[in-house]
Amino acid sequence: MLQENSGRKAITYFDTACQSLRPKSVIDAINQYYLKSSACSGRSMHQLAAEVTRNCDQARSTLAKFLGAAKKEEVVFTRNTTEGINLVANSLNLQQGDVVLISDKEHNSNLIPWQTQARKKGILVKIVPSCADNIFDLEAFEKCLDKKVKLVSLSYTSNLDGVSIPAAEIIKRAHQNGSRVLLDAAQTAPHQKINVRSLDVDFLAFSGHKMLGPSGTGVLYGKYQLLEEMDPFLVGGDTVASSTYETCEFLPPPEKFEAGLQDYAGIMGLGAAAKYLQDIGFEAIQKQELLLNETITAQIKDIPRLKLIGPADPKLRGGIVTFYLEGVDSHRIALMLDQMASIMVRSGQHCVHSWFNAHHIQGSVRASLYFYNTQEEAALFVSSLKKIGKVL
């Protein structure tokens, strides 16, 4: 997109936390499906269908490898992280009185599904408060853990401030307590190496559109045994081996969770995106993100009335710089950045309304950086923001 954008003013895209741009290999993979093998997977027997089945299977294998999963059947294709979390919320056998622990800065996608289960089944949702600088508070977490906690569902990396949680330690303690762990890795998968086996996580969900993949694609990882035990959330075509007028026989995971005709082009694109990220390497990605974050953080911290959300150290915030100017509407800043220099950032409450409401903050501006961003773009962002700081 950056290459094809010659018709208009050069853009600075700092909104990857919302949706990333796509490399050509991903677009080619999508196009290849529509141009060369636009057919069903797994249903028909003809050669096109076989090719689609093979390609989707290949994508699943790539994503299993991307996650370090034990086998590809632990990868369930979804539309996005939200669907993955909803799948677990609806399929995990939670009972009245069971407790689900979440943090105080969850995306609505990891808050509303649990609130809904609380209304439907009578589960309890408990909040683990963060430290003052938004770092995960292990002590507070430990205090919240008791035998009623059946599930710990946390954002691996916060979309609010880019802070990642000590996932391995949390999972270890949760398992010691007999609790399952679900990680919302929407903001992690694009930026950090994930190994579900070394983490020993039970479930992990992420989206394709934030990690160079197509929109409308996502993955729910689940330990195979847990997936086997769970009832499917959405049911229908492609989820059953056979049916009578009275009953049906579900397919094993992951098929029983993938109801209806899937987004084959998207799945292939997602596989290509995972491969692209693996080829670049997360070390290089994180290095570039940190470089940009350090540049920006160092130069904007002195802007009067500017408040950074999250820890001051950019190393703890990955590729995210979230801030607000006291007394200034965040949308105004975002619109001005766009108007002034075609800098695209997110403004508002970033689907973490609960945190903003609790902290009585109207909203913030979020610049989310990725490996395709440059130092020149960071400098332009800083100079534009300084001008805005002087004017508003």
Add this chain to the structure above:
Amino acid sequence: MFCIVAFAVLSILGIFSATNRALAKEALDCVLRRVTLRPCNTGFDEKIKAKILGSVITRSEVAARFLNKYFELLSWVFFVLLMASSIFTVRGLYLYYVTGSCNGLNDTAFCVFDPNGDNNKVTAVSSNCYLTPPTEQDLTLQGADFSSFPVINQNVTDNKIVFIGCYACDFTRAAYPVMRELASKYKVNMIYADYPVKEKTDYLSRVGYCVNQADPDKFWKLNDELFVTDKSNLDNADTINKLMTDIGLDTGKMNACIADPQTETAVQNQFSEIKKTKFYGTPTIFINGEGFVGPKPYRVYAIRLKGLLYWIY
């Protein structure tokens, strides 16, 4: 206030751009909220303010700071200006409809709906004829005697038109058929007073006088012909003779009358009467004493005769 100004501006820009149309719709929503005493919480004003500031800041930080600081005040200023210009626009539209000019009857100042000023154009009488050239305020029928001029619907007394024109003048030629239609449709008493602004048509004033003396009905037939015939024929005696013959007039008698010095005297007297109106160009049309200078649209005369709802008559 800002959303009202924005709505007006974006509505106009929206004619040319879909983006602005969408913004105009947002502005309208905001206006409706304000009108119904609800808060405009759509973020529209914030969005537009940011866009404006974003543009201004790249040119001048000082200007952007000023704009940001006094945005509300400036919005009010623009609102007042918008209201004032709207009032003037409505007034201009009304005046254009009623008088043919945005600025009032016979006003020759620029009017966007009549950019060439066609509704006020006249063939001017030489200003050398006057010590102080008259203006439209000087126009009057008082003291002028039009009893010797040709008239149709003579018995009608409630609506009277005096049409001062010139056969060879383009603007009179434009106005004449309009006036004839009006006089016919609304049965109006109408006098035609010829004043040859173009000297070559002096002769036609005498022709008209003689024909009217001989047969008033035939005068109007001849008059109609003179206003449709090519202007190049107007100083050609043969053509005039043929026109008179065609409507059944004795050209011998007519030419004798035309050559008679008494006719010249009578015509000069008529000119003197016309000059008393202080007209300064043709056509000048008096409708019930009010002067209309230049060829106005049909509706302007009709409104003066029958009111704003003239078309229902």
